[in-house]
Amino acid sequence: MTQTRLSILQSIAAYVPQRVVGQALAAETSAAMQQAEHVEAALLFADVSGFTAMSENLARLGKEGAEELTRVLSAYFTAMIDLVHRYGGQVIKFGGDAITCAFACRPASDALDEAPIFRCVLSACACALTMQERMGAFQAVETRGETFQLRMKIGISAGKVLSLSVGSVDEGLEYVLAGTPLDRMSQAEHHASAGEVVIDGACLESTERTVHDLRLVTGENREGFLLIEGLDRPAHPLEGGSIAWETLSAAEIERAIERLVPYLPPTVYERIVEGQREFVGEHRRVTSMFVNFAGIDYTQDPEAGSKLHRYFTGAQEIVHRYGGRLNRVTTGDKGSLLHIIFGAPVAHEDNEERAVGCALALQQRGADLPFITEQRIGIASGYVFAGQVGAEWRREYTTMGDVVNLSARLMQAAALGEVLLDQRTARAATEEFVCHDLEPIKVKGKQEPVAVCQAVSPREAVKVWGDERATARRTSPI
Secondary structure, X not given: OHHHHXXXXXXXXXXXXXXXXXXXXXXXXXXXHHOOEEEEEEEEEEEEEOHHHHHHHHHHHOHHHHHHHHHHHHHHHHHHHHHHHHOOOEEEXXXXXXXXXEEEOOOOOOHHHOOOHHHHHXXXXXXXXXXXXXXHHHOOEEOOOOEEOOEEEEEEEEEEEEEEEEEEOOOEEEEEEEOHHHHHHHHHHHOOOOOOEEEEHHHHHHOOOOOOOOOEEEEEEEOOEEEEEEEOOOOOOOOOOOOOHHHOOHHHHXXXXXXXXXXXXXXXXXXXXXXXXXXXXXXXXXXXXXXXXXXXXXXXXXXXXXXXXXXXXXXXXXXXXXXXXXXEEEEEOOEEEEEEEEOOOOOOOOHHHHHHHHHHHHHHHHHHOOOOOEEEEEEEEEEEEEEEEEEOOEEEEEEEOHHHHHHHHHHHHOOOOOEEEEHHHHHHHOOOEEEEEOOOEOOOOOOOOEOEEEEEEEOOOOOOOOOOOOOHHHOOOO
């Protein structure tokens, strides 16, 4: 029985950052896991191009195409996540085909480590360069559709970041890293071209070491962000702290399961308990929503953690009421983002109506909070790849495809307080909501202008949405 429960715990832990798993095993109370704290770390963001085109092409093959895409995704993520772990890092967030990783700073162990951040920055840089080398295996990926080339860009920064879990045990928890280093990490990635690694020059100053001390061979300076061309001598992998699973007692296993379950989507947890550890990837119809919100100073405001928690829990309640899934919350140079999905893994016939109703309710919620200064929302609908991404030891259920990208672009194009929709979403929701046609707009990734609409308000006879929260997942099965 204990071995079975240990297997369940290991499957659950794969969906949660290793830092959270460690807290679940070591914290004296569950509440202690949600306390905000500032930690020092090097941050790495790796974004890949090519998967969206591959997904769109393979979608035409139906089930076989989804299986082919799953195979390629698994090979790619397994290779990259293995490298992150080898260099002492951990995957904090998946963003479709992108990953955000953290290399936590450890106490100084000798005279050479008087600046603790020195070693984690070096580890992140060495890992990034090795990841780019490993991308050679994905230069020509053959599929049943055609041959695709995958290219990666990597941005790195470092410093003190806010670490906390937001949400509630009943509704679900989400682990978040926030702060200026996350913003600078994203900006570094924007300064990189395919195949490159770029580091935030400001974070090098915080290491109290020169570029030579860090063994970095740097190239072009791009507005304070430096191209990393290599290391002047090898940097050996620094293994992260692994968990001694077999030493855990039955009581420790049960306590960890109870503490980690709230971090998983209900459907994922239910499948793990039922012994269905793998999700079959599929192309399915969804509505994707991105919410951009601003007003929380994660670096200077001592109340930042409680403010984010208040905003998140309010949004969480609204999303659940409309039957959506709050996929993730991230922070970066474009502000803080919520990604919300309707239609995966739980299908609905009225994804578009649910999403528009949810968006208008979220806009009202943001307006009611005095510390939220800006909020913009973009929504798009259509078919995407939905399934597991990652490796056996670190994974996530997510969606990826052109629809997800378009919803993010519409969010960026939306005016302050606006809900911007693609035409497909607006037409499907028009019986329940007033939507105004706007002039087509140009968005990144599209050759032709995109027809867009603005969601204005519910119609008088709009339906009343019920509470669809799934609370049964919080009970750990015997």
